[in-house]
Amino acid sequence: MNIINNPWLHLILDRPCIISNIASIARLCAGTEVVLHVCGPLVFEKNDKTKWRAALDYFEGVRIHFHLDLFRCLKLLNREPWILENKGSKILWSAPIQYGDIFILGPESGSVCSSVCKRYRNRILKLPQPGPVRSYNLAQCAAVSIFEAMRQLMP
Numbered sequence: 001m002n003i004i005n006n007p008w009l010h011l012i013l014d015r016p017c018i019i020s021n022i023a024s025i026a027r028l029c030a031g032t033e034v035v036l037h038v039c040g041p042l043v044f045e046k047n048d049k050t051k052w053r054a055a056l057d058y059f060e061g062v063r064i065h066f067h068l069d070l071f072r073c074l075k076l077l078n079r080e081p082w083i084l085e086n087k088g089s090k091i092l093w094s095a096p097i098q099y100g101d102i103f104i105l106g107p108e109s110g111s112v113c114s115s116v117c118k119r120y121r122n123r124i125l126k127l128p129q130p131g132p133v134r135s136y137n138l139a140q141c142a143a144v145s146i147f148e149a150m151r152q153l154m155p
Helices: 019-032 053-061 070-077 114-119 138-153
Strands: 009-014 035-039 064-067 082-084 101-105 124-126
Touching: 009 019, 009 070, 009 138, 019 035, 019 138, 035 070, 064 070, 070 101, 070 114, 101 138
Parallel strands: 009 035, 009 101, 035 064, 082 101, 082 124
Antiparallel strands: none
């Protein structure tokens, strides 16, 4: 496994809106050596590192890429993604995760782009949600997903 040129995992954020979530996820990605892709228009200036408080100490160690949209990112990565949605048909840990896989998380206020969900409808996963919540926080979903991938792939 060549983490520099061939990362063990890619995490895509589709149109994220809350910078503190993105910063927390960036810190998580630095610590787990996951490549982070942020897709869509940003609601903040990406070069203003004062907005990245949760990741500031680790920002230099994050492999983060910004893309105009999800479609361009997926075309570049050229691999079928796993999509995490609260209405997925399979539980995350039932997915056979492989080195180099891609996870897509949708925006805090909605879902991953519907055309992407339709195209990869057999690869939509969910986290168990037995309690009375509408959904989990984006950064929590990223952490659970990354650590499940680690559990399956790392010795």
